[in-house]
Amino acid sequence: MMNWKKTALAGMIAVTAAILIAGCGSQSQKQDSQKMPDKIVIGLDDNFPPMGFRDESGKLIGFDIDLANEAAKRMGVKVEFKPIDWDSKEAALKSKKVDMLWNGLTITDSRKKQIAFSKPYMKNAQILIVRADSSIQTKDDLKGKVIGTQEGSSSVDALDKDQGFKNSLQDVKLYGDFVAALMDLEVGRTDGVLVDSVVGRYYMTKKEGKFRVLAGSMGDEEFGVGMRQDDTVLVNKLNSVLKEMSADGTMKKLSEKWFKTDITIPVQ
Structure with missing residues (x-):
């Protein structure tokens, strides 16, 4: 009888250990998924001047293009711009076709229910x-x-x-x-x-x-950058960089380049 109890106890300990190990592995995977990516794909409407559009040679240019390139540089990640159907932008983000929506995206209550926004950076x-x-x-x-x-x-x-x-x-x-x-x-x-x-x-x-x-x-209105709601590391990192670019005058300089005046908002 005692041997049976010992065997049962050993089995329970083994099961508990396995659950703990699995839990640790799951937590580790969750933490890994929250690491900064090596590259971010930005979804945009490529005919939205002067935020993002193509010049005569077909090159993507614009205020948000300049801002995103500088932000990516400061975050230490590569950036790819991907034109999307702007009417289906939330679906493109959720399906991970893109990692950000950055193209004069207005912050609205309805959109907040589906995506996470950066701090606002421009008036509209x-x-x-x-x-x-x-x-x-x-x-x-x-x-x-x-x-x-x-x-x-x-x-x-x-x-x-x-x-x-x-x-x-x-x-x-x-x-x-x-x-x-x-x-x-x-x-x-x-x-x-x-x-x-x-x-x-x-x-x-x-x-x-x-x-x-x-x-x-x-x-x-106010413009912000849209991201997936569970990409908290990316959201926090971008907010930090936007605040830095606002404080050091980079945003002001880019705004004056494209709008001849500063219409950006101090990022808090």
Whole structure:
């Protein structure tokens, strides 16, 4: 009888030890998954000037491109930029096709439920643009008119928040990017475009005299970098680097390069 008890006790000890070892292994794997990667893949809309777009030679350039390259350098990782369908950006991040969404990404409550955001680093607003020769002078003048905007953008969110205005419109056309929406406005296929201020105002500088901005905005916003919610090490490291780049004037310098003024936010 005593031998049976000893055998049972030894078996229990062995099982407990195996569970502890397995637990340690699982914890070790969890810790390994939280290490900084050697390379980060950044998902972006490559037709979103001046945040990220292609020059005449096809090279990716822009404010966020410069900022991301500098951040990657300071984090000690390689970076790859990967154009994605911006309307499916959250899915691309969750499926690990990309590690970051970095391209004028507006921080919203709905997006916070799906992804983790860095600290905000830039101001933005939603503005309405019309042709310079248009009779439209105010937002109310767009009643019964057609406007365009980018599918999957925060402009759509801003429009959804103002149901009275949205319901007053004849139609809302959704485009793959803001540039396409603004091109249709220029040729008269729409009466206005709801667009991110940074994109709309930059585009207007390239089309001098073609457009004008209606007074007021449809919401003030802040840009941040999107990451997976469980990538806490990456989130913390990026926040630290962004804070450093904000404090040493790097962000200000890049903003003045692309916007002729500093529209960045001090990263806390």
